[in-house]
Amino acid sequence: MTIGILLEMAQGERRVALVPASCASLIKAGHSIIIQSGAGAEAGFPDDAYVQVGAQVAARAEVLAQAACIAHVAVPTTAEIGEYPKGTSVITLVYPKRNPDTLAALAQAGVSVFAMDAMPRTTRAQNMDVLSSQNNLAGYKAVVVGANAVGRIFPLMMTAAGTVTPVKMLIYGAGVAGLQAIATAKRLGARVEVTDIRPETKEQVESLGAKFIWVEGLENVRIEGGYVAGVTDEILQKQKEAVEKSLFAADVVITTALVAGGKAPTLITAEQVSKMKFGSVIVDMATDAGGNCESSQHDTQVTVGGVTIIGGGNLAATVPTHASELYGKNVVNFLAHIAKPDGISFDTEDEIIKATLVVHNGEVKV
């Protein structure tokens, strides 16, 4: 099967769906690769590198014409959807719950779409799980972005010119991104506090040396498939109160809280922002899903009353080299599961195909 790679057209997207190493694996598995010239450049992979592993470098139109399957990263833009020849399979991020319009457009274009982000969070599917691989990098990067923006250094230092106190950090959400953010912030020497509403995260947070802010009644939160099932407003209110002291003392705040693909919960109100420390920084990683902070704006930085709020929806794209490497590996593993050299299987008996195949035969499946 010919797999095509295109230059990503979404704003700020620097990743590429397959890096040379992943192309090599696919070619070994019997597929052929055609890539738009310059598609990997922003991620640090020049055309040469692709040619070396046996991929064919071509113009965009050529790629679109030849590829039976297109490996893609960002949610396809309207322009991109318009280009796809009918019958093409597209493997990409879609976030079906948040982007019904995109889905409809894709269905209309007559393509089959596999949503990498809809991968089941099972042990078996772990090596195809792009949410894990990308959020992990994003969690790291959120700390770096915060460290870059705040007017302080992270670690404690006792020097001849006095003692520099360590940065106080508050992290909302200890999922994949949150945990990596904890680890990175601890490495840099910050004092880290964390809140989440899944009770089992307490142990995980502590296993990384951070402090978990316990909320009364947390033990009753129900979990389904790794995601929070039903969160009462009461508990969210209690959480808000429990973390307020830490929030107002924090120098850097990172929010990562999501609820199973839907709209992100609002965890920091504008009123709370106004009471935060002068000079503090919030990195809101949930802006793609509406944001955890009321004052945050998607992909831009705003300053409100001395507090800098950074909308970091797509931080993985800012470490494109590693992000593409991991994304590519996920795609390779996924293709190994769903495709043979002669084509892709759309057998929805398979749990993984069932979960990811969101558009097929002109129909939206979710």
Place this chain on the structure above:
Amino acid sequence: MTIGILLEMAQGERRVALVPASCASLIKAGHSIIIQSGAGAEAGFPDDAYVQVGAQVAARAEVLAQAACIAHVAVPTTAEIGEYPKGTSVITLVYPKRNPDTLAALAQAGVSVFAMDAMPRTTRAQNMDVLSSQNNLAGYKAVVVGANAVGRIFPLMMTAAGTVTPVKMLIYGAGVAGLQAIATAKRLGARVEVTDIRPETKEQVESLGAKFIWVEGLENVRIEGGYVAGVTDEILQKQKEAVEKSLFAADVVITTALVAGGKAPTLITAEQVSKMKFGSVIVDMATDAGGNCESSQHDTQVTVGGVTIIGGGNLAATVPTHASELYGKNVVNFLAHIAKPDGISFDTEDEIIKATLVVHNGEVKV
């Protein structure tokens, strides 16, 4: 004595010469403080905080009129020099060797200037040593800036989507900034190699867990007062050869090399840059002194053949809260040494005054 603090006018300067805590110490020592409204805002210290410790907040003109001594951070701009009333003492960074014109202008303005950067690097003067306190922060920040710019994450990670290899970092110069950069990069998980031409830095570098690149003949380099005395071109050439392999493999390069206040040595040529890894990043911390990298530009970021080169001359100013705290403490210690409540001593018998008093009685002293 009335000490004045002005809003810094140099471009990109976000620090303030005295923070509220330092003002409190000075007031306790019998001085009075007058500060331009908003002078501390960028550094995270609103006017309120100054008022609370007993400082007087006023308009710029008022401060200039009342202060017998002005505590300042950045090298004074022409505009600033023009404002100083004759006879005022100015405590500031000057870098006399690099800025003869500024010195001349200051002398002409009839002010007395203490260059904080000319502080002797003795044990006694350590708590007034702004080069140490500021370069230390800058060294930390250089790594953060590098981490923010590079398309990779620093640590090794073995994940379900494959292994992410750690960033390779090369650091030129293991002075105060270089050592802190090593420590920070190690914390984030990078593999760090270091080059310096003072042989004793080998042990210091290794004490931080990094690898020192030994250069043949290094043991013969002479040191005077902590600075390199005579470096032959031969050894510089040998160094260039010894580090080349590491340079071409590096993902992030930080250069901090200075030679006793003068022009920084050129350590990375444009030709070498062209051979560096696609996607790598150079943070040149010596651009204030001409830069260690031929292709770097002061305070801006350029990309040359896939290599991003960041001119980071004044990185301490990007962590203004902590930087101002430490600078302020240095100034307080310095004033404790040179000033009584009734005024400043210009007694050049004193080693510290002799070294720092660069302009006095209309004369340039260096």
Place this chain on the structure above:
Amino acid sequence: MDASTLQLIYLIVLMAFLGVELIGHVPSVLHTPLMSGANAIHGVVIIGSIIVMGHATDTASIILGFAAVVLGTLNVVGGFVVTNRMLEMFRKKQ
């Protein structure tokens, strides 16, 4: 109590202390080899059988004595060899 018996009692008490002192802190992997080594040492009972055999005159005694010597030897030889084999694993790696 005569001096000799008294001394014997002291000897026995001291031996008991010494035995306990000697074992002191033994890692438990060595429990079995140690037991086996001790087993070999009490094979010293063979000396008794040799003496008995050496003084035996009637056939019954000779047969019994011979049996005792054989059994004692089994204890000694088997004990030391088995112990040695068990201790093979502690041979230093080269």
Place this chain on the structure above:
Amino acid sequence: MDASTLQLIYLIVLMAFLGVELIGHVPSVLHTPLMSGANAIHGVVIIGSIIVMGHATDTASIILGFAAVVLGTLNVVGGFVVTNRMLEMFRKKQ
């Protein structure tokens, strides 16, 4: 060699082993207290002086014996008390 002497020799050899075994791994801060404690123990020589004194009849012997008892007691009492004082520092903190 008679049985009693033989046993005495064994006794002495075993004692020597036991003494060495007992000291084994002693931290060097304990060297002085240990020496002092051992010093007190050999004060047991006082028993000899008591026996001698108990059988003494002529004045010279009585005087010498008395001296021996006093000296021996000094050894015993001084030894134990000094040792005890030295060991004060190892009293557990409360």
Place this chain on the structure above:
Amino acid sequence: MIETLLPILYLVASVTFIIGLKMLGSPKSARKGNLIAGFGMCLAIAGTILFHTDSAGTHLHNIPLILGGIAVGTIIGWMMAVKVKMTAMPQMVSFFNGMGGACAALISLMEYKETGSVSAGHGAATMAGLIIGSISFSGSIIAYVKLEERMGDIRFTGQQLVNNGLLLAVLIVGACLALSALTGFPLALLLTAGALLFGVLFVLPIGGADMPVVISLLNSFTGVAAACGGFLYNNMPMLIGGILVGSAGTLLTVVMCKSMNRSIWNVLLGNFSAQGAASGATEGATGTVREVSATDAAVLMAYAKTVVIVPGYGLAVAQAQHACHQLENELEEKGVTVKYAVHPVAGRMPGHMNVLLAEADVSYDKLVEMEEINPEFPTTDVVLVVGANDVVNPAAKTDTASPIYGMPILDVELAKQVIVMKRSMKAGYAGIENELFYRPNTSMLFGDAKTSMSALVAEIKLI
């Protein structure tokens, strides 16, 4: 001259026993200690044959027969000892111990036949040797047979009563014979039979897992029996060797019980109660779980060539990374090659193990990816699994119904020895049983990983 040679040889032999036993207590010197004691034994035997005289000064007779007996014993003993499989060692020890007991009993029997009971002391020694030797013999043989698995545990109601009665009878008859209140060789034979029977009944009900303790106890019995012989013949090496083994063996028995967290009484008598069979090994759904002590684990690792550490989420929970790095250092100092096998999904976030190990300053070069380390397991001596579970669960390869089926795992079960550190038999993230824990080459080191790790480090330092 000649007559002082034997006492000297005997003294030397006695000293070698002491030194040998001492050296057997440390892994470093144990082999040498065994050889030294063996050498002393040869001296004592040769000396006896060459120089022994009775009070009248006559040398030993029947020398050819004696040498013949020794030759026969040597050949049989040697053959048995070198042929036995490593796994069958304990029963072999038991067997040889029984031989020693029988020998002691025979000596006493012959002594009684020849001289009867000369004095209370002499009689007591004779009877003690006879009774203890007999019990040791028959008990050891039963232990041997049980360990060979040719016999199960036999218990019947009133067993304890029968045992106690028999023992009492044996002791009373023995005392009477010793004090010459009763006399006669047939009675002595009856006594022997009674003692033999007691030995059998004593060991019969005790479970297989407790056998090592029983053997150790019978071992110290034989020591005492040998000492009785020493008393009879005023023979110092027998006395010294016997008592030494008697006291050391008793301590060893107590220590063995302690390391099983039980009292000696519980081991010997606990079998009569229903739950008696509980011991170091636990029967689980899938088989038997073996526990290992920190000391044993330490010795295993210290004498290994290669050790692979498999960190998991438990390492993070216990915050044992620093202790783990220290273990690595200690092992490397002992010449062991140590690597870490990092599974891609170990822990609870990508790179969790990397974060921890970096914090503890473990060199990147020591971390090996799953694909690279898997082929190395068959040649690995010891794998130390630290709080990992799912990532080493063989079910992922075999059990299609398992939720982790298809996930590549670390094939630790191929290594010679696997030591698993965790707090309990509880499941990991995936919530499934792990068959690895029941494998014959796996042993569990239960407890918080940090505590266990520190214990390991301390033990390794002592080796």
Place this chain on the structure above:
Amino acid sequence: MIETLLPILYLVASVTFIIGLKMLGSPKSARKGNLIAGFGMCLAIAGTILFHTDSAGTHLHNIPLILGGIAVGTIIGWMMAVKVKMTAMPQMVSFFNGMGGACAALISLMEYKETGSVSAGHGAATMAGLIIGSISFSGSIIAYVKLEERMGDIRFTGQQLVNNGLLLAVLIVGACLALSALTGFPLALLLTAGALLFGVLFVLPIGGADMPVVISLLNSFTGVAAACGGFLYNNMPMLIGGILVGSAGTLLTVVMCKSMNRSIWNVLLGNFSAQGAASGATEGATGTVREVSATDAAVLMAYAKTVVIVPGYGLAVAQAQHACHQLENELEEKGVTVKYAVHPVAGRMPGHMNVLLAEADVSYDKLVEMEEINPEFPTTDVVLVVGANDVVNPAAKTDTASPIYGMPILDVELAKQVIVMKRSMKAGYAGIENELFYRPNTSMLFGDAKTSMSALVAEIKLI
């Protein structure tokens, strides 16, 4: 009944000696061990007075006088022992040891006076007790006087020759008397004089720093002398106690020499050569440097209430931060409060110590700034300086000529005990001597900081 009571009391006493000595070997049990041995001693003394009979069955005479003697000895001994200053303990031990030696010598003398030499064995024991007791007495007294600093080292040419000659003469005369080749009480008195003189000459040339070794040696001598008494009277506690002290004392002497890195011969005879005075204490420009072993340092810290660790550049060079954190943990487990005093310029870059300690996961709360910790030093039990030098140099406060004059430093010298870990006496960054190292409350633990630190941790675990 009564006549078996004494042997039992004696046996108990002997056993208490063994147990007491054993317990004296560990800090945890030492006090108890001393009390136990003391208790046994009381039993033995009381038993002797009450129950002792000679072969004829007569009890002891002169009981009032005996009790009087004991009373006198007790009062004097007690007074001396409780009054002596802690620093004068070693000479006190020496004094009491001398008393024991004198006692043994007196017994032998009286025995010889009463009975002469009955047999070779008896004579040998008598003479050995006389000679060894006398040497021990006079030697101990000289050691006592020297430690009280009332006498210096006295050496003259040919001293060794004189000593050896005298010793030979004493031994020959002693042997002759023992074998009855010579007889006569005056000769015995002469022999005593000779032995006393030898004791004096033997100790005279040995340097003050080596006195503990000499005292330990003389201590084991007295033990042997006491054992001779035991042999004379067939008295088991004397024999047991004496030999026990003789063997343990000899080992202790050897161990003490070893911990000074010297052989016992070097200590005893080395004084005749010029460099003989070298010992654990080194004379430096500014005074004497005391070394401390890891074991001692460990005990000091484990029994402290508060320990403050002062890290310096050496910690970084040695990469000892992980081991240091472990030390902290071990100490805290023992109930010791541990803090880190971080000097603002320790290391080679601002925050150097913070970076290291954070890497080792030391809690931020344990790091204390200079201004805060300085007032706490006077109440600190032990300060452990790890590879720091300039930052604890008191010259910064006092010596205006010093390049570091005026720099605020950590006032560690105010603590009760300071232990300094470094590799040598070399200077730090500022290149200047550090007077702290010569203070009386400072001791040096030389070696690479990581190695020393690991040794400390291992030792503390054993306590």
